[in-house]
Amino acid sequence: MAGCREPGEYRAPLRPGDFDGPGTWRWLCLEHVREHNARYNFFAGMTPDEIEAAQSPIPGWAPHSRAFAGVGADPGPAWSDFKDPLDAISARFRPGGIGRRESRFSGEERHALGVLGLREDTDLHAVRRRYSQLVRRYHPDRNGGDRSHERQLGEVLAAWQKLKAARAFA
Template identity: 85%
Template sequence: MATKQSKMHGRVEGAAKRCAVRGCRAAGEFRAPLTPGDFDGPGSWRWLCLDHVREHNAKYNFFAGMTPDEIEAAQSPIPGWDRDRQTRVFTAPGADPGPAWSDFKDPLDAISARFRPGIPRREMSRFSGEERHALGILGLREDTDLHKVRKRYSELVRRYHPDRNGGDRSHERKLGEVIVAWQKLKVARAFA
């Protein structure tokens, strides 16, 4: 009886069996199913030496006997989702959209906000929380477009830049905030 399983190569140390291959005198330290495709459940095992278990593994092909469609389905990163009829439908046609996740720190609060009865939800924004903050730094509202954002950014850079203020660096922090806000808004999904 095997007492200890090694982490290396699946070797079972202390196995008192001989290799199951006829004529081989080596110790059978590795378990292998009787046939390569017979591994459903506990099954029947045979003990092999290192050389014969390598030979056994080289012959094994999980996809043997499968059609190309079955192979593709087995390799899918999301198996079952396309076939599972019991999967819950997360949205229904005509249903109100869920709350913006960016408005909440805890995902459970966002989920419960959707189903809280009697509490009116805030209108969905096309901007994330960070993007709304960036709009505030530029002094713009959510109904703006990218052209207005670019124009306002240019105005504020000219206003706060030290070269335009006779070398006065007192507005550098504000200039940095304006630049960061522009970097955030120029790639906003709302303007895509």
């Protein structure tokens, strides 16, 4: 800026829209670059159509284009026969590799979740809360001594024992 004695260490564009190529820049001190940034408007002087064009993605880079389509039937590349002991890359190129998700629970643990009426995306806090609700519902002391729910109570207790020891919650 004219009359400023501070060193110009920060680059600022000379004109909005001057970004087709290397650009024209001016060098400003920290105080003046802050002023410049506060009043800078890239879209100043543009028509609505020009603003929309500037905000639109470059053709071919839109996320819905074929280049970004996830196609599970794609053949593996020529280099896909390498050793991949952690299966980090080669799983994508096997049939059913994409979208297949391993459960973090064993079969017995999934059954225990079903007993409690919970899904696999639950956490231990939710399991504990649901266990407490069901114990209060089925316990004879809460039902006037009625023991008709003993079987359900036993299943809930067994499910809790199985889930609190599950490796998924370790």
